[in-house]
Amino acid sequence: MSQRPDTPLLDRVTEPADLKRFSDAELRQVAHELRAETISAVSETGGHLGAGLGVVELTVALHAIWDAPKDRIVWDVSHQTYPHKILTGRRDRIRTLRQKGGLSGFTKRSESPYDPFGAAHSSTSISAALGFAVARDLGGAPEHGIGDAIAVIGDGAMSAGMAFEAMNNAGALKKRLIVILNDNDMSIAPPVGALSSYLSRLYAGAPFQELKAAAKGMASLLPPPFQEGAKRAKDMLKSLAVGGTLFEELGFSYIGPLDGHDMSQLLPVLRTVKARAQGPVLIHVVTKKGKGYAPAERAIDRGHATGKFDVVSGEQKKAPSNAPSYTSVFGKELVRLAAEDPKIVAVTAAMPDGTGLNLMAERYPSRCFDVGIAEQHGVTFAAGLAAGGMKPFCAMYSTFLQRGYDQVVHDVAIQRLPVRFAVDRAGLVGADGATHAGSFDVAYLANLPGFVVMAAADEAELKHMVATAAAHDSGPIAFRYPRGEGVGVELPAKGEVLEIGRGRLIREGARVAILSFGTRLSEVMTACEALDARGITPTVADARFAKPLDRDLILRLARDHEALITIEEGAVGGFGSHVAQLLAEEGVFDHGLKYRSMVLPDVFIDQSTPEDMYATAAMNAPDIEAKVLEVLGVAQVKRKA
Numbered sequence: 081m082s083q084r085p086d087t088p089l090l091d092r093v094t095e096p097a098d099l100k101r102f103s104d105a106e107l108r109q110v111a112h113e114l115r116a117e118t119i120s121a122v123s124e125t126g127g128h129l130g131a132g133l134g135v136v137e138l139t140v141a142l143h144a145i146w147d148a149p150k151d152r153i154v155w156d157v158s159h160q161t162y163p164h165k166i167l168t169g170r171r172d173r174i175r176t177l178r179q180k181g182g183l184s185g186f187t188k189r190s191e192s193p194y195d196p197f198g199a200a201h202s203s204t205s206i207s208a209a210l211g212f213a214v215a216r217d218l219g220g221a222p223e224h225g226i227g228d229a230i231a232v233i234g235d236g237a238m239s240a241g242m243a244f245e246a247m248n249n250a251g252a253l254k255k256r257l258i259v260i261l262n263d264n265d266m267s268i269a270p271p272v273g274a275l276s277s278y279l280s281r282l283y284a285g286a287p288f289q290e291l292k293a294a295a296k297g298m299a300s301l302l303p304p305p306f307q308e309g310a311k312r313a314k315d316m317l318k319s320l321a322v323g324g325t326l327f328e329e330l331g332f333s334y335i336g337p338l339d340g341h342d343m344s345q346l347l348p349v350l351r352t353v354k355a356r357a358q359g360p361v362l363i364h365v366v367t368k369k370g371k372g373y374a375p376a377e378r379a380i381d382r383g384h385a386t387g388k389f390d391v392v393s394g395e396q397k398k399a400p401s402n403a404p405s406y407t408s409v410f411g412k413e414l415v416r417l418a419a420e421d422p423k424i425v426a427v428t429a430a431m432p433d434g435t436g437l438n439l440m441a442e443r444y445p446s447r448c449f450d451v452g453i454a455e456q457h458g459v460t461f462a463a464g465l466a467a468g469g470m471k472p473f474c475a476m477y478s479t480f481l482q483r484g485y486d487q488v489v490h491d492v493a494i495q496r497l498p499v500r501f502a503v504d505r506a507g508l509v510g511a512d513g514a515t516h517a518g519s520f521d522v523a524y525l526a527n528l529p530g531f532v533v534m535a536a537a538d539e540a541e542l543k544h545m546v547a548t549a550a551a552h553d554s555g556p557i558a559f560r561y562p563r564g565e566g567v568g569v570e571l572p573a574k575g576e577v578l579e580i581g582r583g584r585l586i587r588e589g590a591r592v593a594i595l596s597f598g599t600r601l602s603e604v605m606t607a608c609e610a611l612d613a614r615g616i617t618p619t620v621a622d623a624r625f626a627k628p629l630d631r632d633l634i635l636r637l638a639r640d641h642e643a644l645i646t647i648e649e650g651a652v653g654g655f656g657s658h659v660a661q662l663l664a665e666e667g668v669f670d671h672g673l674k675y676r677s678m679v680l681p682d683v684f685i686d687q688s689t690p691e692d693m694y695a696t697a698a699m700n701a702p703d704i705e706a707k708v709l710e711v712l713g714v715a716q717v718k719r720k721a
């Protein structure tokens with residue numbers, strides 16, 4: 081097909097194979113256009129901007145050199161894959177990113193064959209790529225075959241234990257495996273820890289040794305079009321650091337550091353690695369997060385995540401809000417309590433801003449610890465702090481705390497250590513979708529002996545729960561709260577310590593009682609307005625505690641009503657299951673109580689707005705109203721669509 085000379089080269093790319101027709105100079109131009117397209121798309125959708133901008137050249141180079149999907153490119157976290165999506169047949173849908181029915185903000189096997197492995201939680205890529213490499217060598221996927229296995233992992237993700245577990249295994253297996261360390265000297269916040277300092281030293285002038293073996297005779301082994309590039313690679317490799325690095329000690333050939341924005345470095349070195357790699361190879365690529373878009377480069381988080389924005393000014397379009405976020409309410413209350421009690425300390429796993437612990441870090445830097453992307457360590461570190469007489473608050477997103485679960489059980493719960501878990505992003509979170517939903521924490525915490533588990537119904541309740549957790553010294557305690565803003569209730573100056581295992585009655589009604597755990601309470605109250613208008617007046621209670629349950633309250637509600645409905649922003653096995661267990665043990669069902677438990681359905685719900693996701697889960701006010709009518713056997717008038 082003939083093209084007008086001014087047609088953007090990117091328009092000629094419908095699949096990665098199209099890149100193979102371009103010269104190196106043209107690939108540079110493609111990268112330029114791909115960056116502009118990424119910025120333009122994210123300005124309309126919002127999302128993870130900075131990480132993708134930092135890997136534009138790397139993405140083009142990988143797809144130009146390797147043959148995906150046969151070669152498996154596994155992106156760590158995969159928040160940096162918008163350019164990859166554009167090059168792999170999804171450009172026409174890139175402006176649906178993170179929206180209902182649109183592209184996921186992460187790699188997803190069901191979305192494209194070019195996404196060989198789904199991600200969103202960090203530090204899984206080397207393990208998965210090693211799995212592909214071993215499957216290849218054992219004859220897996222014989223229909224299409226498996227080529228190279230390539231993991232692309234950031235410096236932040238590399239700080240997690242899982243990445244080292246994978247390298248340790250890969251070094252021993254000696255399989256051909258390519259790991260690209262994308263080192264932009266950033267996590268979401270500035271990176272922390274000794275590994276980060278080590279990587280900085282690697283590119284800050286430590287004496288380099290020669291990669292003699294790889295450089296020797298390399299050019300002659302390559303097909304003629306690559307020989308010029310290979311000569312350059314040879315020259316470069318001579319001056320790069322090899323030998324004696326941590327990665328070499330783990331059994332990898334180390335190549336780097338390379339300038340990840342310079343195609344004249346990237347292309348020849350990657351071609352050479354493709355032609356010659358035998359065992360595990362780690363290519364250290366240095367990039368800039370937010371590269372090529374000044375507002376992102378200037379931002380403290382390098383444009384890690386953004387709302388919709390104006391491309392020219394970089395200004396984000398934010399909806400005005402009336403209520404503080406739950407996260408900030410937690411952060412402020414913790415600082416207030418920390419001022420009163422010097423034993424209070426806090427732990428975050430690479431999410432200081434996301435968890436509100438940035439406030440604690442500013443005010444009490446020596447008592448606030450960012451452990452890096454290391455939830456497992458973070459939990460046990462908090463357990464050690466508690467055993468050492470401190471009062472640790474371990475603030476993690478519900479979904480990321482999953483990674484530290486054995487530590488929660490083995491190091492905290494069994495030893496009855498008073499670690500306070502601030503479980504943020506509880507429930508459905510919206511645009512990040514199923515990987516980030518906080519669906520399981522009630523189930524996985526409330527089944528642990530001795531754990532206290534609370535959920536805040538609003539931001540004032542959250543304040544009380546922070547204070548309650550601070551005062552609770554006899555064992556582990558957790559309180560959960562959702563992403564986003566509170567409901568706008570008046571905030572007390574300070575949280576009051578709640579009685580452990582006591583809920584509260586919100587309104588007294590008849591026939592049906594709704595027992596809410598967490599922030600569905602406002603939807604329950606909206607449902608009650610509609611029900612009141614029909615002459616059905618539910619009793620409503622806020623359970624506050626999933627463990628220990630308020631037995632008196634629950635048994636009274638069961639005794640005094642024909643039906644009892646529980647509701648929670650969590651999966652089956654949580655609050656409702658505990659209530660059902662209590663009712664069964666007390667023989668309440670034998671007397672004919674009608675019981676319903678509203679929990680998240682047994683599916684992973686794709687990204688949308690939280691409201692829409694809760695509609696999918698049938699947990700909004702109209703669904704609660706319908707549930708009440710159903711349990712009472714009242715015929716429903718169909719709503720207009």
Ligand SMILES: Cc1ncc(C[n+]2csc(CCOP(=O)(O)OP(=O)(O)O)c2C)c(N)n1
Binds near residue numbers: 157200236268431480
């Ligand atoms: C287990 C886990 N904990 C925390 C996060 C939140 N998170 C997402 S990206 C990110 C930083 C990743 O840094 P890096 O790997 O260097 O990638 P970059 O954004 O710099 O490209 C963090 C902490 C996560 N996705 N998974």
Ligand SMILES: CC(=O)[C@@H](O)[C@H](O)COP(=O)(O)O
Binds near residue numbers: 157434509
């Ligand atoms: C990729 C990732 O895991 C984080 O960037 C996450 O998207 C942050 O979520 P919040 O926006 O809820 O802090």
Ligand SMILES: [Mg+2]
Binds near residue numbers: 235236262266267
């Ligand atoms: Mg990084």
